[in-house]
Amino acid sequence: xxxxxVRPAEIMIAAIAPMLQDLSHVAVxxxxxxxxxAALLARHxxxxxxxxxxxxxxxxxxxTDGGRELFDCAGQGRIxxxxxxxxxxxxxxxxxxxxxxxxxxxxxxxxxxxGSFGSSYLYFVIPRVIxxxxxxxxxxxxxxxxxxxAPGTSSPDVYRPGGPYALVTSLCVFTFDKKRARxxxxxxxxxxxxxxxxxxxxxxxxxSADVPQTELFSREDLTVLRxxxxxxxxxxxPGFAARLWNV
Amino acid sequence: MTAQSSIMTTTAQLAARIPNGxxxxxxxxxxxxxxTVVAHLMRRPVRDLHVVAVPQAGFQVDQLIGAGCVARxxxxxxxxxxxxxxxRFTAALKAGTIEILDxxxxxxxAGLQASEKGIPFMPLRGIIGSDLLRVxxxxxxxxxxxxxxxxxxxxxxxxxxRPDIALFHAAKADRAGNVWxxxxxxxxxxxxxxxxxxxxxxxxxxxxxxxxxxxAAGTIPALYIHAIALAPNGAAPVGLAGHYAPDRKAxxxxxxxxxxxxxxxxxxxxxxxxxxxxx
Numbered sequence: 001x002x003x004x005x006v007r008p009a010e011i012m013i014a015a016i017a018p019m020l021q022d023l024s025h026v027a028v029x030x031x032x033x034x035x036x037x038a039a040l041l042a043r044h045x046x047x048x049x050x051x052x053x054x055x056x057x058x059x060x061x062x063x064t065d066g067g068r069e070l071f072d073c074a075g076q077g078r079i080x081x082x083x084x085x086x087x088x089x090x091x092x093x094x095x096x097x098x099x100x101x102x103x104x105x106x107x108x109x110x111x112x113x114x115g116s117f118g119s120s121y122l123y124f125v126i127p128r129v130i131x132x133x134x135x136x137x138x139x140x141x142x143x144x145x146x147x148x149x150a151p152g153t154s155s156p157d158v159y160r161p162g163g164p165y166a167l168v169t170s171l172c173v174f175t176f177d178k179k180r181a182r183x184x185x186x187x188x189x190x191x192x193x194x195x196x197x198x199x200x201x202x203x204x205x206x207x208s209a210d211v212p213q214t215e216l217f218s219r220e221d222l223t224v225l226r227x228x229x230x231x232x233x234x235x236x237x238p239g240f241a242a243r244l245w246n247v
Numbered sequence: 248m249t250a251q252s253s254i255m256t257t258t259a260q261l262a263a264r265i266p267n268g269x270x271x272x273x274x275x276x277x278x279x280x281x282x283t284v285v286a287h288l289m290r291r292p293v294r295d296l297h298v299v300a301v302p303q304a305g306f307q308v309d310q311l312i313g314a315g316c317v318a319r320x321x322x323x324x325x326x327x328x329x330x331x332x333x334x335r336f337t338a339a340l341k342a343g344t345i346e347i348l349d350x351x352x353x354x355x356x357a358g359l360q361a362s363e364k365g366i367p368f369m370p371l372r373g374i375i376g377s378d379l380l381r382v383x384x385x386x387x388x389x390x391x392x393x394x395x396x397x398x399x400x401x402x403x404x405x406x407x408x409r410p411d412i413a414l415f416h417a418a419k420a421d422r423a424g425n426v427w428x429x430x431x432x433x434x435x436x437x438x439x440x441x442x443x444x445x446x447x448x449x450x451x452x453x454x455x456x457x458x459x460x461x462x463a464a465g466t467i468p469a470l471y472i473h474a475i476a477l478a479p480n481g482a483a484p485v486g487l488a489g490h491y492a493p494d495r496k497a498x499x500x501x502x503x504x505x506x507x508x509x510x511x512x513x514x515x516x517x518x519x520x521x522x523x524x525x526x
Contacts, residue, residue: 031328056277058489066432067275067302068360071353075372097324098349098378106382107347112337115324117303120351121373149351151376157399158375239329 030056033240035083057236091203093152093164096145116149123150136169138202262287272410276305289314302352321348330502358408362440413441424469447478
């Protein structure tokens with residue numbers, strides 16, 4: 001059935017959703033439709049037990065104390081998972097949201113990104129930060145970032161209950177080992193080879209001899225995603241939901 | 248003249264009270280931007296503003312930068328969101344005509360909280376190891392003075408941020424000068440932390456907002472408010488959450504036009520002609 005063909009963004013959603021299983025509270029940024037969809041799907045699978053807070057949503061945003069509440073909540077350890085993207089992400093899971101170019105010329109970067117947002121803080125205090133970046137190229141996944149908005153790891157004396165857990169792209173899933181400060185190729189999306197990932201990645205990482213395929217949706221899950229979840233996603237991310245699911 | 252009548256003013260007079268070089272705190276696009284005042288500031292134009300974004304900036308600030316009103320932006324991010332990079336901000340940085348104080352959201356909030364409390368700094372977890380510390384020499388790392396003896400526990404301290412003026416738009420105010428903001432409590436933080444708060448509102452109501460407990464919890468008391476001007480639909484085109492949606496067509500038109508200097512100039516001329524009818 002061609003209408004059950006899984007689309008690229010849906011593969012990323014399928015890869016992220018299981019990482020949220022058994023958690024209590026997941027928060028999602030205002031410009032993170034793929035993680036937002038994954039979180040709402042995980043909530044559905046949990047029978048509503050998983051709490052999902054989406055910034056910019058009227059319906060899924062419980063906060064009443066202004067912009068700072070998310071950060072205070074995270075600082076207290078009340079948020080289990082969050083998502084970060086980056087203009088550049090490197091092999092040490094350092095994230096750059098500021099700009100590309102000679103740092104000596106800061107702030108006159110060759111290419112300026114919007115800025116660090118909450119990354120420099122949330123990366124330290126949320127236990128399971130899932131990095132996501134659709135574009136998987138040597139331009140985005142680099143050996144060393146030009147500017148560290150948020151470091152992947154810290155020295156032992158730095159208070160850090162949080163940090164990177166995985167990196168999900170349009171090609172594959174990496175997991176991150178904090179002790180070794182290194183990614184491992186965990187699964188490949190359908191039709192993608194180990195060599196494809198190696199060629200598209202600017203940083204070095206580990207891989208085993210047999211890398212499994214990313215687990216996809218059951219037919220039932222895909223139907224739920226495209227009906228119930230799609231209409232919920234449309235409330236916060238209307239452009240995304242319209243492009244992907246025509247809702 | 249009574250105290251309350253001196254608070255009530257017009258958008259033009261309110262804008263005139265924002266001097267060159269003022270340090271102004273503004274909310275993000277979704278939280279109530281005083282766009283009518285922004286138009287007045289662009290027409291004048293005001294110069295050398297230090298804009299404190301609480302905590303991120305968008306259309307409002309990009310327009311002020313394009314009109315040459317801004318010397319310095321202090322923000323966790325400047326972006327037009329789904330409409331892309333902020334074009335005038337990006338161009339001005341490249342040209343070296345503005346200064347950026349890169350921050351992270353909770354650092355701005357913590358700096359304002361320090362001002363709320365009248366204390367010189369606020370500690371915050373995180374940030375250590377970020378290049379933000381390198382480009383923000385005003386942010387310091389100290390050892391946690393409360394840590395157990397001999398324990399090394401580095402923590403960042405952020406200087407208090409004390410804006411001259413908080414500028415924003417809200418749904419309503421009463422005649423006593425109280426301003427209802429609902430759950431948009433970053434506006435409360437801005438008003439508390441700033442020396443003065445200038446506000447435009449969609450409507451001015453007769454009943455005192457503090458007399459209704461359901462409304463009072465979401466109301467900034469007049470104690471913190473220094474000027475209120477009536478500006479129906481005053482947050483358009485960026486919109487006011489829960490009241491009116493962003494005008495996506497207008498925002499797209501801006502994002503397209505502002506990609507070039509000429510495009511911005513043309514957009515600005517057209518916008519000012521519509522937004523500011525002759526007094």
